[in-house]
Amino acid sequence: MTQKTKLRPSFKDAVADIPDGSTIGIAGFAMPGTPFNLLKALMEHGAKRLILVANTTGGAQQPRMPDIGMLVENGQVAKVICAFTAATRPTDVLPFTKYYESGEVDAELVPQGTLAERLRAAGAGIPAFYTPTAVGTELAAGRETRVIDGREYLLEYALKLDYALVRARTADAAGNLRFHRSQRNFNPVMATAAACTLAEIEEPVLPIGGIDPDDVHVPGIYVHRLVQVPAEPEGIWPTKRQERRR
Amino acid sequence: MSEVRGLTRQQMADRVAREFQDGWIVNLGVGIPTMCSNTDIGDCDITYHSENGVIGYGPVAAAGEEDLNLVNAGGQNVTLRPGAAIVHHADSFGVIRGGRIDATVMGAYQVSMTGDFANWKLKGQKGGGIGGAMDLAAGAKRVFIILEHVTRNGVPRLVESCDLPVTARRVVTLVATNCGLFEPTGSGFLLREIAPGLTVDDVRASTGGLLTVSDGLREIDVGATS
Numbered sequence: 084m085t086q087k088t089k090l091r092p093s094f095k096d097a098v099a100d101i102p103d104g105s106t107i108g109i110a111g112f113a114m115p116g117t118p119f120n121l122l123k124a125l126m127e128h129g130a131k132r133l134i135l136v137a138n139t140t141g142g143a144q145q146p147r148m149p150d151i152g153m154l155v156e157n158g159q160v161a162k163v164i165c166a167f168t169a170a171t172r173p174t175d176v177l178p179f180t181k182y183y184e185s186g187e188v189d190a191e192l193v194p195q196g197t198l199a200e201r202l203r204a205a206g207a208g209i210p211a212f213y214t215p216t217a218v219g220t221e222l223a224a225g226r227e228t229r230v231i232d233g234r235e236y237l238l239e240y241a242l243k244l245d246y247a248l249v250r251a252r253t254a255d256a257a258g259n260l261r262f263h264r265s266q267r268n269f270n271p272v273m274a275t276a277a278a279c280t281l282a283e284i285e286e287p288v289l290p291i292g293g294i295d296p297d298d299v300h301v302p303g304i305y306v307h308r309l310v311q312v313p314a315e316p317e318g319i320w321p322t323k324r325q326e327r328r329r
Numbered sequence: 330m331s332e333v334r335g336l337t338r339q340q341m342a343d344r345v346a347r348e349f350q351d352g353w354i355v356n357l358g359v360g361i362p363t364m365c366s367n368t369d370i371g372d373c374d375i376t377y378h379s380e381n382g383v384i385g386y387g388p389v390a391a392a393g394e395e396d397l398n399l400v401n402a403g404g405q406n407v408t409l410r411p412g413a414a415i416v417h418h419a420d421s422f423g424v425i426r427g428g429r430i431d432a433t434v435m436g437a438y439q440v441s442m443t444g445d446f447a448n449w450k451l452k453g454q455k456g457g458g459i460g461g462a463m464d465l466a467a468g469a470k471r472v473f474i475i476l477e478h479v480t481r482n483g484v485p486r487l488v489e490s491c492d493l494p495v496t497a498r499r500v501v502t503l504v505a506t507n508c509g510l511f512e513p514t515g516s517g518f519l520l521r522e523i524a525p526g527l528t529v530d531d532v533r534a535s536t537g538g539l540l541t542v543s544d545g546l547r548e549i550d551v552g553a554t555s
Contacts, residue, residue: 113404168456196422196464203419
């Protein structure tokens with residue numbers, strides 16, 4: 084039996100069937116591992132009422148890259164589940180924040196580690212778990228807690244995705260992924276949490292078996308569509324961040 | 330009240346960094362805490378952990394030598410020390426909640442005398458920026474806070490109880506401000522070390538909540554700092 088390649092001809096082709104109302108994980112932490120090209124394609128595709136899951140909505144850094152804020156500005160987003168609805172520094176303003184404050188877009192604010200674990204749990208068949216994070220804060224108000232071995236824990240639920248958009252350095256045509264440096268971040272847990280994972284790949288996609296099984300970071304069983312990132316200017320690549328002047 | 334200056338931002342970071350012990354695993358928050366990695370702490374071997382799964386990062390990369398796929402939690406292009414390892418986000422927070430972080434250093438808007446602190450949401454703000462702060466506060470063995478002693482309007486940031494939404498309760502073990510080094514004691518703040526040029530009365534006047542003074546009160550050593 085022959086394995087078929089998962090390589091798609093374009094980002095447009097890869098996102099073409101994403102329906103309105105989908106829950107989509109957008110991987111990445113700062114620039115590394117962020118699927119800029121798939122985000123741009125999703126913007127051009129135009130699916131609406133999306134629920135997006137990501138660390139942050141982006142846009143605080145210059146130069147600005149495709150980010151969730153742009154999808155929001157494009158009228159495609161109903162809700163974002165994230166660890167930041169505002170920047171860490173109060174002086175930085177995220178483009179998303181004004182849409183959230185005006186009520187045009189909803190948000191669920193989740194501690195970063197809880198977000199990662201909710202995704203991991205979804206991929207691992209664990210419906211819920213207890214964590215010490217956020218106990219005693221307003222996030223825990225009215226929610227179920229439990230004392231285990233003398234410490235209070237907060238109940239958190241798994242977070243399943245319809246789609247995950249990820250970015251990796253290397254892939255083989257079977258969808259096995261390998262990341263470079265801090266590119267890994269949310270990518271593996273988003274891939275395992277999703278019913279369908281779309282991956283943009285930086286290096287030329289290898290033939291099936293081109294990554295040694297010991298070196299695979301995300302098994303191809305979790306990855307459904309691959310797209311090769313073209314060279315600039317057609318493809319979008321991380322750039323050096325411009326330092327703020329304070 | 331006369332203007333209180335005291336320590337610079339780097340001197341605050343230096344004072345906290347000198348608490349680090351050989352072999353510790355440390356997570357530094359964005360802003361002033363990042364400056365702890367500039368401090369010369371001699372032969373102390375510290376492993377710096379970053380929320381995005383980098384265990385054992387080194388100094389910021391030199392211009393032209395950045396790897397654009399390698400950042401710390403503040404998004405700076407850093408380097409890796411020999412022996413570094415990289416894990417995914419869920420495993421990275423497993424390191425945090427699993428109790429492997431010896432100390433986390435964070436900035437804050439307020440710290441209370443019971444060791445609560447607030448750093449994710451301003452008064453009246455909808456939403457906020459939590460990031461990894463709640464996980465770090467709940468998971469790290471020690472929570473060190475660095476902050477300016479008062480707000481720009483002169484309002485104390487060391488308070489009886491936080492009126493901003495807290496990040497975690499009863500976790501802060503040490504606080505460095507431009508005025509000194511403090512421990513929340515439950516019923517007040519213990520002043521352990523004081524910034525050069527300040528008096529205890531200066532510090533007391535700008536502290537909300539009871540200030541007690543350590544029997545061995547010392548001036549903060551700023552001579553040997555970077």
